[in-house]
Amino acid sequence: xxxxxxxxxxxxxxxxxxxxxxxxxxxxxxxxxxxxxxxxxxxxxxxxxxxxxxxxxxxxxxxxxxxxxxxxxxxxxxxxxxxxxxxxxxxxxxxxxxxxxxxxxxxxxxxxxxxxxxxxxxxxxxxxxxxxxxxxxxxxxxxxxxxxxxxxxxxxxxxxxxxxxxxxxxxxxxxxxxxxxxxxxxxxxxxxxxxxxxxxxxxxxxxxxxxxxxxxxxxxxxxxxxxxxxxxxxxxxxxxxxxxxxxxxxxxxxxxxxxxxxxxxxxxxxxxxxxxxxxxxxxxxxxxxxxxxxxxxxxxxxxxxxxxxxxxxxxxxxxxxxxxxxxxxxxxxxxxxxxxxxxxxxxxxxxxxxxxxxxxxxxxxx
Amino acid sequence: xxxxxxxxxxxxxxxxxxxxxxxxxxxxxxxxxxxxxxxxxxxxxxxxxxxxxxxxxxxxxxxxxxxxxxxxxxxxxxxxxxxxxxxxxxxxxxxxxxxxxxxxxxxxxxxxxxxxxxxxxxxxxxxxxxxxxxxxxxxxxxxxxxxxxxxxxxxxxxxxxxxxxxxxxxxxxxxxxxxxxxxxxxxxxxxxxxxxxxxxxxxxxxxxxxxxxxxxxxxxxxxxxxxxxxxxxxxxxxxxxxxxxxxxxxxxxxxxxxxxxxxxxxxxxxxxxxxxxxxxxx
Numbered sequence: 001x002x003x004x005x006x007x008x009x010x011x012x013x014x015x016x017x018x019x020x021x022x023x024x025x026x027x028x029x030x031x032x033x034x035x036x037x038x039x040x041x042x043x044x045x046x047x048x049x050x051x052x053x054x055x056x057x058x059x060x061x062x063x064x065x066x067x068x069x070x071x072x073x074x075x076x077x078x079x080x081x082x083x084x085x086x087x088x089x090x091x092x093x094x095x096x097x098x099x100x101x102x103x104x105x106x107x108x109x110x111x112x113x114x115x116x117x118x119x120x121x122x123x124x125x126x127x128x129x130x131x132x133x134x135x136x137x138x139x140x141x142x143x144x145x146x147x148x149x150x151x152x153x154x155x156x157x158x159x160x161x162x163x164x165x166x167x168x169x170x171x172x173x174x175x176x177x178x179x180x181x182x183x184x185x186x187x188x189x190x191x192x193x194x195x196x197x198x199x200x201x202x203x204x205x206x207x208x209x210x211x212x213x214x215x216x217x218x219x220x221x222x223x224x225x226x227x228x229x230x231x232x233x234x235x236x237x238x239x240x241x242x243x244x245x246x247x248x249x250x251x252x253x254x255x256x257x258x259x260x261x262x263x264x265x266x267x268x269x270x271x272x273x274x275x276x277x278x279x280x281x282x283x284x285x286x287x288x289x290x291x292x293x294x295x296x297x298x299x300x301x302x303x304x305x306x307x308x309x310x311x312x313x314x315x316x317x318x319x320x321x322x323x324x325x326x327x328x329x330x331x332x333x334x335x336x337x338x339x340x341x342x343x344x345x346x347x348x349x350x351x352x353x354x355x356x357x358x359x360x361x362x363x364x365x366x
Numbered sequence: 367x368x369x370x371x372x373x374x375x376x377x378x379x380x381x382x383x384x385x386x387x388x389x390x391x392x393x394x395x396x397x398x399x400x401x402x403x404x405x406x407x408x409x410x411x412x413x414x415x416x417x418x419x420x421x422x423x424x425x426x427x428x429x430x431x432x433x434x435x436x437x438x439x440x441x442x443x444x445x446x447x448x449x450x451x452x453x454x455x456x457x458x459x460x461x462x463x464x465x466x467x468x469x470x471x472x473x474x475x476x477x478x479x480x481x482x483x484x485x486x487x488x489x490x491x492x493x494x495x496x497x498x499x500x501x502x503x504x505x506x507x508x509x510x511x512x513x514x515x516x517x518x519x520x521x522x523x524x525x526x527x528x529x530x531x532x533x534x535x536x537x538x539x540x541x542x543x544x545x546x547x548x549x550x551x552x553x554x555x556x557x558x559x560x561x562x563x564x565x566x567x568x569x570x571x572x573x574x575x576x577x578x579x580x581x582x583x584x585x586x587x588x589x590x591x592x593x594x595x596x597x598x599x600x601x602x603x604x605x606x607x608x609x610x611x612x613x614x615x616x617x618x619x620x621x622x623x624x625x626x627x628x629x630x631x632x633x634x635x636x637x638x639x640x641x642x643x644x645x646x647x648x
Contacts, residue, residue, distance in 0.1 A: 259452040262422055265439075266446045267469040267519075277465065281456045 012353060016040055051104050058103040065098030094327050102331035107338075110331035118154035125149050153312060155332075159339060162313035165230065166295075166302050166347075169237030173294050177242040178287065181249025182280070191250060202243040206301040210236040210308055229311035236305050241298035248290025252283030285359045292351040299344045314340055368395035369555055370419065370523065375428035377414055388414050390581045392428070394574065396555060403558040403566035404584070405614065406576030407622070412559045413449065415576065416527040419557065420446045432523075442470045445521030447529045451512045453500040460496045463487060463515050470519035486518040487511075490544060506537035510544070517548060523555040531561065539598065542569055550594070563614050567607060568596055573614060577621050585621070588614055 009017050019035035022028070066089050074082035088096040102110070128149045136146040153161070184190045213236045221228045256279050264278045306315025318336050321329040375392040378385050388411040396402050406412050417423040418430055421440040430437040432444065440446075453462050463483045471479060487496055490510035500508050509529060516524060526545070530538045546569055549556050560566050566573045567590055575585040592606050601607050 259448065259450060260454060262448065263452050263454065265422055266420065267466050268440055268442060269465075269469055273469075278454065281454070284456075 011356070012349075016043075054104055058101045061100040062098055062103070065100045069096070069098060097327055099325075099327070099330065102328075102334055106328070106331040107334045110328050111335045113328065114155040114332065114335060118156040121151065121154040121157070124151060155317065155335075158312060158314050158317045159343070162302060162306065162315070163343070165234045165306070165311070165313055166237060166298050168230075168234035169241065169302065170295055170298050172235065172238030173242035173245060173298065174291065176238065177245035177290070177294070178249055181246045181287070181290075182253050182275070185250040185253025185283070186275070186279070188254075191254065198243065198246060202247070204240075206236065206240045206304050207308060209240050210305050213239065214309070229309055233302070233305050233309045233311040233313070236309070237298050237302050240301045240305075241294045244293035244297060245287065245290035248293075249283065249287045252286030252290075253279055256282045285355070288351070288355040288358055292348065292355055295347050295351050296344060299340075299347055303340055369398040369400075369433060370394075370396040370557075371431040372419070373429050373431070375418060375425045375430065377411075377418060377423065378426045386580050387426075388580055388582060389418075389425075391583050394584060396557060398555055399553045400572065401549060401556045401558070401570045403560055403570035403573045404576050405560055405563055405566050405573055405618070406582070407578045407618075408561060410576050410578040411580075411582040412561075412576060413527055415582075416446070416525055416557075416559055420444050420525050442519050443522045445516035445519050445524050447509075447512050447516045447524065447526045449527045449529070449531060451500070451508045453508060453511055453515075455500050458497045458499055459487060459492055459503070459511050459514075462500070462511055463518050466515045466519050482518060486514040489517070489548065490514045504537075506533050506541065509533060509541060513541070513545065513548075521554070523557065524549070526556070526558045528559055528561065530565065538565070545569070546595075563611060563618070567592075567610055567614075568598065568601060573610075575614065575618055575621075585617060 006018050006021060009015060009021075016039045019032040019039070023032040023036065069089070070082050070085050073085040085096060089098065128151075132147050139146055184194055210232070213232050217228050217232050217235065221231070260278050260282055264274045269277065302313070303315040303318070305311075306313040307319045308315075310316055310319075314336055318333055321332045321336070372392050372394040375389060376387060377389040378387045380386055392415065394402075404412065404415065414423065418425055419437070421437050421444070424438075432441075454465070457465065460483060463486060464479070467479050467483050471482070474482075484493070484496075487493055490513055492507060492510055492514065495503060495507060500511065503511070509532075513529070529545070530541055533541065542565060545556075558566065558569060563573075571590060573588045573590060575588075577583050577585050588610055590606075590610055592601070592604060
């Protein structure tokens with residue numbers, strides 16, 4: 001029973017909890033105790049160290065900025081103004097706070113603010129929905145578009161939009177890269193004739209892809225009034241990130257073990273059977289390695305693309321906060337940074353789990 | 367006409383100056399129901415020979431005739447047991463065999479196939495491991511799956527390319543008996559490639575040594591006049607066994623020595639004369 005639990009937590013990448021479970025059952029206390037020290041306590045200590053360094057750094061930057069302000073006041077307006085400035089900064093008044101790298105506690109506070117903000121906006125939305133429900137029913141019956149909430153999206157909404165965009169882009173990348181990769185992997189002629197295209201377009205920067213997609217989509221959606229920013233950003237994400245999958249799929253398909261090909265020949269499998277029963281299964285691990293890279297690239301370029309395309313999402317959240325320049329903008333940007341990092345990490349874990357699941361070489365280290 | 371005939375086969379790899387003739391002037395004929403073993407050193411071109419017969423390779427010159435028809439590509443009539451098992455690692459034992467059965471009997475219904483597959487897996491006594499994947503099996507078990515897969519296609523001829531080469535002596539012995547049983551039951555034609563003379567004598571009707579490559583060619587055949595079923599334990603004291611074994615080994619040793627001394631390279635030595643130093647130190 002409990003071993004099943006351990007298997008599950010190992011599978012989803014929470015293997016570090018294993019010694020706690022084992023210790024709680026009284027198994028090998030000394031060994032598991034050391035394990036806990038090694039894989040839980042030590043990493044926790046590194047987190048504390050990180051926060052400590054951050055705290056010291058931000059304090060030093062804060063002091064530098066504060067001294068500069070006081071000196072500036074002294075130089076421009078004299079001793080009295082400098083004293084006032086010093087008092088004002090010490091009192092923590094928002095109006096005169098130095099604007100620099102926020103401290104961990106400020107970031108934490110901003111995180112809470114953002115959640116509170118999300119709650120408020122959600123309630124707002126819900127109220128709006130209830131209020132307009134009857135009206136929308138009526139409009140629907142009349143064949144008109146319903147009235148939708150057009151207020152400011154909350155931080156959590158931005159996260160959801162970003163995840164939606166990244167998966168749309170990822171799906172597009174799969175749909176393009178896997179079939180093309182299989183086809184060019186199967187044929188030496190096609191591979192050598194399209195290799196130049198892959199080699200040239202692979203290193204192109206996300207920004208250029210965005211502009212290219214922008215040129216095309218802008219023209220294509222000229223006569224419709226749909227919001228093209230989502231389309232533009234997900235297509236750009238897909239095009240930027242599909243190359244890893246394309247190259248890996250082509251490589252996996254073209255380097256299938258000669259023994260397997262011989263088996264297919266001896267069994268006289270038809271071409272379709274050969275592809276689906278021998279070539280694809282044997283190249284699945286490489287294809288999934290490609291997909292894992294693709295997803296992480298997709299998440300990375302998504303932020304940059306949203307930032308440039310002004311499409312909603314975490315990228316534009318960061319950009320808006322930067323432009324905003326409010327007192328807590330800096331700490332909100334840091335919150336976004338952590339959220340982006342953590343989501344990227346979770347996406348990678350997800351792909352790793354799927355990759356392990358489809359790989360027939362379960363013992364192979366990844 | 368023989369069942370399988372190889373007429374003056376040559377096989378060359380590479381082109382131009384890099385061309386290496388691996389097999390030259392191979393002539394072989396096998397009768398229906400016969401068990402023939404080809405014995406050779408490693409690297410003598412045994413696998414190339416097997417691939418020519420099963421149709422994975424085409425000869426550079428000469429012809430391979432199977433039941434009087436030239437061999438063009440692989441066929442379900444010739445089942446192959448590969449040297450390195452070549453099981454598909456993502457499929458279970460059942461699925462590996464199933465793949466062959468589906469390919470060989472595309473028109474039979476599901477229950478026939480299911481029965482057929484289970485019969486053959488049972489024949490190699492792997493029923494308890496039927497849903498395991500190759501990775502979870504030992505070397506001997508994997509080779510038995512490969513045997514089941516080849517036989518389940520009901521081939522008229524079984525071609526075995528060092529099927530037991532990677533196995534330990536005990537497993538090897540067991541599998542030899544199993545293969546012999548199956549061969550005996552259905553009286554198929556069998557061609558065994560091996561590097562073990564004892565194995566050849568124990569299993570085959572005829573042994574043909576393959577002289578080492580490049581330019582490998584077949585040596586004189588040795589008939590094994592030992593009654594079947596042969597008994598492994600008493601075989602060692604059998605006079606006929608000893609005689610044949612010594613003859614074959616002597617032959618192989620001879621060509622081995624020949625190969626070592628028979629070198630075409632001659633070294634041009636510098637034209638030097640010893641200098642008489644006696645006068646200088648006087």
